[in-house]
Amino acid sequence: MRCHGLTISGSDSRFLVPQYSTPISTPRPPNPNLSPLFFSVRIPKPVYSARIRVGPVKAKAASAVDDGLVAEAAAAELSFYELLGIPESGSLVQIKQAYKQLARKYHPDVSPPDRVEEYTRRFIRVQEAYETLSDPRRRAMYDRDMAKGLHLAFSARRRYQNDEGMEEKSEWKTRWQSQLSELKRRSMNKDVRGNMSWGARMRRRRDDLSNEL
Amino acid sequence: MAEPAYTVASDSENTEEEKSSSTFPEIAIGIDIGTSQCSVAVWNGSQVELLKNTRNQKMMRSYVTFKDEVPSGGVSNQLSHEHELLSGAAIFNMKRLIGRVDTDPVVHASRSLPFLVQTMDIGVRPFIAALVNNVWRSTTPEEALAIFLVELRAMAGIQLKRPVRNVVLTIPVSFGRFQLTRIERACAMAGLHVLRLMPEPTAVALLYAQQQQQTAHDNMGSGSEKIGLIFNMGAGYCDVAVTATAGGVSQIRALAGTTIGGEDLLQNMMHHLLPNAETLFSTHGISEIKAIGLLRVATQDAIHKLSFQASVQIDVDLGNGSKINKVLDRQEFEEVNKKVFEKCESLIIQCLHDAKIEVEDVNDVIAVGGCSYIPKVKDLVLNVCKRQELYKGMNPLEAAVSGAALEGAVASGISDPFGNLDLLTIQVTPLAIGIRADGGKFVPIIARNTTMPARKEMTFTTVHDNQTEALIIVYEGEGQQNAEENHLLGYFKIVGIPSAPKGVPEISVCLDIDASNVLRVYASAKHRGPHQKAMPSMEVRMPTVDDGHGWCAEALHRAYGSTSDLVTVQKKI
Numbered sequence: 108m109r110c111h112g113l114t115i116s117g118s119d120s121r122f123l124v125p126q127y128s129t130p131i132s133t134p135r136p137p138n139p140n141l142s143p144l145f146f147s148v149r150i151p152k153p154v155y156s157a158r159i160r161v162g163p164v165k166a167k168a169a170s171a172v173d174d175g176l177v178a179e180a181a182a183a184e185l186s187f188y189e190l191l192g193i194p195e196s197g198s199l200v201q202i203k204q205a206y207k208q209l210a211r212k213y214h215p216d217v218s219p220p221d222r223v224e225e226y227t228r229r230f231i232r233v234q235e236a237y238e239t240l241s242d243p244r245r246r247a248m249y250d251r252d253m254a255k256g257l258h259l260a261f262s263a264r265r266r267y268q269n270d271e272g273m274e275e276k277s278e279w280k281t282r283w284q285s286q287l288s289e290l291k292r293r294s295m296n297k298d299v300r301g302n303m304s305w306g307a308r309m310r311r312r313r314d315d316l317s318n319e320l
Numbered sequence: 321m322a323e324p325a326y327t328v329a330s331d332s333e334n335t336e337e338e339k340s341s342s343t344f345p346e347i348a349i350g351i352d353i354g355t356s357q358c359s360v361a362v363w364n365g366s367q368v369e370l371l372k373n374t375r376n377q378k379m380m381r382s383y384v385t386f387k388d389e390v391p392s393g394g395v396s397n398q399l400s401h402e403h404e405l406l407s408g409a410a411i412f413n414m415k416r417l418i419g420r421v422d423t424d425p426v427v428h429a430s431r432s433l434p435f436l437v438q439t440m441d442i443g444v445r446p447f448i449a450a451l452v453n454n455v456w457r458s459t460t461p462e463e464a465l466a467i468f469l470v471e472l473r474a475m476a477g478i479q480l481k482r483p484v485r486n487v488v489l490t491i492p493v494s495f496g497r498f499q500l501t502r503i504e505r506a507c508a509m510a511g512l513h514v515l516r517l518m519p520e521p522t523a524v525a526l527l528y529a530q531q532q533q534q535t536a537h538d539n540m541g542s543g544s545e546k547i548g549l550i551f552n553m554g555a556g557y558c559d560v561a562v563t564a565t566a567g568g569v570s571q572i573r574a575l576a577g578t579t580i581g582g583e584d585l586l587q588n589m590m591h592h593l594l595p596n597a598e599t600l601f602s603t604h605g606i607s608e609i610k611a612i613g614l615l616r617v618a619t620q621d622a623i624h625k626l627s628f629q630a631s632v633q634i635d636v637d638l639g640n641g642s643k644i645n646k647v648l649d650r651q652e653f654e655e656v657n658k659k660v661f662e663k664c665e666s667l668i669i670q671c672l673h674d675a676k677i678e679v680e681d682v683n684d685v686i687a688v689g690g691c692s693y694i695p696k697v698k699d700l701v702l703n704v705c706k707r708q709e710l711y712k713g714m715n716p717l718e719a720a721v722s723g724a725a726l727e728g729a730v731a732s733g734i735s736d737p738f739g740n741l742d743l744l745t746i747q748v749t750p751l752a753i754g755i756r757a758d759g760g761k762f763v764p765i766i767a768r769n770t771t772m773p774a775r776k777e778m779t780f781t782t783v784h785d786n787q788t789e790a791l792i793i794v795y796e797g798e799g800q801q802n803a804e805e806n807h808l809l810g811y812f813k814i815v816g817i818p819s820a821p822k823g824v825p826e827i828s829v830c831l832d833i834d835a836s837n838v839l840r841v842y843a844s845a846k847h848r849g850p851h852q853k854a855m856p857s858m859e860v861r862m863p864t865v866d867d868g869h870g871w872c873a874e875a876l877h878r879a880y881g882s883t884s885d886l887v888t889v890q891k892k893i
Contacts, residue, residue: 207545215834216731224835
């Protein structure tokens with residue numbers, strides 16, 4: 108499974124181009140029809156290779172693959188600072204500004220009609236980052252956990268409890284999502300193509316072809 | 321649960337509609353259905369414009385008369401006299417009654433209205449009827465609202481010279497999800513498609529966000545964050561919102577709302593002027609209705625006058641031998657309604673607290689709604705907010721509908737070359753949603769004032785050894801301890817929990833509010849060990865409970881007792 112770096116015009120966030128193969132065995136074959144978009148905001152330092160193995164990677168990644176959203180698994184591994192695109196020393200004003208900017212991008216109200224679900228998930232993640240970092244007490248706790256390497260602190264705590272539930276839930280989700288995925292892929296490609304660079308378009312087309320074979 | 325079939329009004333317009341929709345995108349109109357008045361506004365391409373009816377009114381009385389075969393509403397109908405509204409033939413205060421059961425105190429208070437509100441006090445829909453030719457003819461709040469909306473739709477269609485279908489409606493903060501389904505049904509009956517249901521103060525907040533963005537543009541400023549407190553009190557409801565706005569984004573920090581308004585002030589005053597009013601009118605005979613009507617008009621008139629003068633003379637002959645001659649002053653009025661005003665104060669304090677905002681950090685205090693003209697209301701808002709003056713630059717009666725029209729344009733995908741529609745509202749849940757657990761308690765899973773869309777999950781466990789079933793009963797409310805005090809949204813059963821001692825099985829319940837504000841409840845029992853066959857998990861869209869939710873909760877309790885109860889799992893640290 109590969110991910111492609113795309114640049115969406117009108118957005119200054121960059122999409123990563125890590126061509127890695129998923130290091131985990133997945134219970135089901137990933138859905139090849141979805142070429143996931145890789146979303147990330149500027150990353151201050153290359154930290155997440157060290158952190159990627161912290162926490163219940165298996166269950167999390169598995170459910171993400173089920174959703175056809177490897178990108179989101181990676182986004183989930185970003186720190187809240189990285190998610191908001193601010194330095195770890197960022198002030199409250201910066202946090203608020205970054206949050207509002209990202210809300211304008213990823214709130215489902217402003218999403219393309221066929222990508223509401225994806226935007227909803229992104230927005231919820233941005234919201235979680237904002238809520239944690241804008242509360243001095245929670246931010247201090249988060250910083251402390253991060254220093255210890257417990258990177259996913261808040262969301263992870265809930266995840267530790269609920270991984271299996273999430274996995275089970277993603278099962279039924281896969282069922283109807285696989286039915287929708289073909290439809291979705293078409294509309295998604297249609298939507299994205301207009302905004303893609305030539306190279307990205309070519310890579311996408313090549314991928315589509317190999318998927319159809 | 322069977323939904324009664326309704327025919328959608330004015331199907332005849334459909335062909336015309338299809339023709340026009342292909343040529344330009346339809347801009348959704350904004351509608352503010354008030355308890356007493358109603359208004360419609362639309363983005364006209366450069367700004368928000370309020371639509372007027374044939375009598376050149378921007379504010380139309382919210383009522384429907386069932387005088388003749390064809391009912392008529394306050395949009396087109398011209399009242400010959402205020403008393404006509406109070407003859408028994410007119411239904412009003414639909415917004416106070418919609419989606420409520422007959423055990424609701426608001427419904428009980430409505431029994432003194434000059435039409436028939438009959439309650440059985442068992443938790444079902446109240447019986448509402450209008451007097452037509454000396455016969456009480458039954459109707460429902462939804463039906464009355466739909467008739468009114470049909471008139472509004474026709475009026476807007478004539479003004480805009482196009483069929484109107486998409487709308488953004490403002491609603492009170494305290495409306496639960498069940499009430500929202502009633503509003504949606506009334507709209508569907510009127511042939512309207514609801515794009516958004518917007519809590520009233522958040523519509524005002526959007527207008528504020530737009531105004532602040534314009535100011536920032538004009539000053540070439542950076543547009544730093546501004547905190548606005550919005551207090552909105554109309555005839556039926558009182559709402560408060562705290563918004564943090566910057567760059568056209570209105571981030572709702574907290575909402576608080578309750579069912580108090582001008583109607584309560586009026587009823588308190590009527591009761592004060594005529595202490596035995598309720599027993600006097602309980603029979604709802606023709607002469608009693610006339611007497612209620614006379615008292616209502618006189619009291620309403622006096623309250624209006626007290627907003628502009630210190631005292632008022634009331635002289636009214638109720639026709640049954642009782643006469644009221646009295647001088648009423650502001651102090652007495654404020655004393656009689658002390659509790660209402662105290663509740664207003666506590667709402668503001670609660671909202672600021674929930675928003676985690678100190679009153680000193682509030683940049684602007686905005687008071688809107690009909691009751692914002694009452695001196696005591698202005699004073700209490702200023703006092704609690706420690707201010708000298710309120711925000712200027714908004715018409716208190718037009719702010720909510722203007723915000724709804726802005727949202728209508730934004731939601732219709734309209735853009736403005738000057739950036740006046742680069743707006744976004746980040747909404748929060750006005751009420752907590754959770755399940756019954758821990759021995760009949762309400763355990764919120766999505767807390768009040770959680771940003772939407774949201775997805776939250778919690779783990780529960782069994783209370784009995786070898787308990788294989790669990791009842792998931794979903795409630796919505798302000799977070800009262802006792803589950804029964806909240807509104808029942810729905811219920812379902814989880815079966816196939818692996819046999820184990822109590823406290824061992826894990827049942828996860830996840831609540832999801834999506835981008836369209838649809839609530840789904842997911843639940844599943846976790847299974848350990850590979851040889852155990854997993855049971856399918858459940859996905860239930862709520863509310864599933866139709867009418868009579870008071871009934872359901874009681875029946876469930878009787879049938880199941882505590883056999884299928886759950887308790888929360890203590891959080892692992």
